[in-house]
Amino acid sequence: PDLNEVSGLVVLRVAQVADFQEKLLREVAKGSDLGVPVTPQQFMFGTELLLENSNLDGNIKLMIREEVPRDRRDEALKRAPQTMNALLAISGAAARIADAGRFQLTPDDARELADLYRNFRRELLLLFA
DSSP states (O other): OOGGGOHHHHHHHHHHHHHHHHHHHHHHHTTOOOSSOOOHHHHHHHHHHHHHHHTHHHHHHHHHHHTSOGGGHHHHHHHHHHHHHHHHHHHHHHHHHHHTTOSSOOHHHHHHHHHHHHHHHHHHHHTTO
């Protein structure tokens, strides 16, 4: 198969993005100066873009149907909504931070979002387990 069309690879790329975002947020939580403001809106918008550009829901369904071993499919199908909810939790937390009037992330905000990215990445990887 064309590697650009393998749904499992798309899911793994999304996990890589989540890993990068978590690392960035951990730096913010430590008080590192990234040279640019880090805002909750970036994570609200970024989550929306990630969903649109990756067609994550469709790729998860295709991956389960085509790439997950038959004896693991039922479990993966049960886990898929948890995975999507884990991603939406990131956007929801970022929106809550923005709604509280914080235009830049505090270290605690960054830590909370980093933990949510870690959970999302874990859920993605468990689809393969």
